[in-house]
Amino acid sequence: MSHFDPAEFSRMLARLTPQELRQVEGIVAEARKRAEAVLEIDARAEAGGPASSCPRCGGDERIRWGRTRTGAQRWNCSGCGATWSGRSDTPLARVHRPDLVVALARDMIEAPQPMSCRRGAEVLDTSRHSIWRWRMTIIGALAPEPDGTLAGIVEADEAHQRESRKASREWVRHRRDPATTPPGGWRVWEKKLLAATDHGGHRVFEAITDAGQRAISGALLPVMARDAVLCTDGLATYARIARDERIPHFALNAGRR
Ligand SMILES: [Zn+2]
Incomplete structure (x- = not known):
């Protein structure tokens, strides 16, 4: 030193x-x-x-x-x-810039709206492909242990995961001519995720088809312990799930959405 x-x-x-x-x-x-x-x-x-x-x-x-x-x-x-x-x-073992991956993981977990791959590539000064690859690695690394369930206070929120590799050609076209959108719109390649975390540091990312009650409860309930408490940003869907499943529910920032 x-x-x-x-x-x-x-x-x-x-x-x-x-x-x-x-x-x-x-x-x-x-x-x-x-x-x-x-x-x-x-x-x-x-x-x-x-x-x-x-x-x-x-x-x-x-x-x-x-x-x-x-x-x-x-x-x-x-x-x-x-x-x-x-x-x-660890998934970091083969990465040459672990600092960037840690920064990316922080953004995915802590930011209200995670960066797009393109923005991530700009901010971290690396290729969009690297960002996409690291993201998939991080999601894989954050997957729960087979017997891991979320316990205590569980926080849930939806996140969007743009699959940039599949859509890179559309991106290029869109960048050249912003009036161009891919057939079917951006939603076609925007993957929705449900992110849930507990205070013991367990995190779960589940792919969901939409933000409806059926999709969210189908992703959330299997990974929550029976006596867990749900904490969300107050989206009515979570309130309905909590009521139907008799889960204690606390809404943060209620009304902001
Ligand atoms: Zn040894």
């Missing part, structure tokens, strides 16, 4: 022009995204984390073994000699 002297750093910043300072802000923001991704990767391999024991022999005896190219802690098994990091055996 290099030595960091805040006083020296601030003296250096004091000599910069406003334009140079803006450049520094961009560099710092980028570095911070990377550092946060590395922290999340390292947390997986900390004692008690899902990647804390040897992926080959399951042993717990290990020593620190340098860092990966992205800066994450690497471990070496004292039993069998295997090396691994918190990123091993």
Whole structure:
């Protein structure tokens, strides 16, 4: 770890022009995204984390073994000699920019309206195909364990997933001539998802055909524990499902939609 002297750093910043300072802000923001991704990767391999024991022999005896190219802690098994990091055996293992994928996953989970693939490609400065591929990987990684049900307070909301690869030609045509829409309209390739999460960190994405009561309850009820409480943005459909199924229901931001 290099030595960091805040006083020296601030003296250096004091000599910069406003334009140079803006450049520094961009560099710092980028570095911070990377550092946060590395922290999340390292947390997986900390004692008690899902990647804390040897992926080959399951042993717990290990020593620190340098860092990966992205800066994450690497471990070496004292039993069998295997090396691994918190990123091993995860969908992130083959991704060269885990920081971007973490940013994308945050957007999918936390943003009120997740970015389109095109916007994601612009924001994260990568190809739309990469965004689409990462999204599918993230959705796969977020799928529940076979016996996992959502318990306690369960939050549910619909999300849209634009399948950009299938529609990339339509996109190009639409970009050239905004009056052009694909046959059948955009809905043809806009996949609707029901996103549900509980406070234990379990998340479920279920494909739904529409936002009707039948589709939503068909996706939601099988993944909810019997004694769970439903928390939504107050869409009337959820209120009806909760009433019909006798689930306690809390509506946040009621009336905003
Ligand atoms: Zn081992």
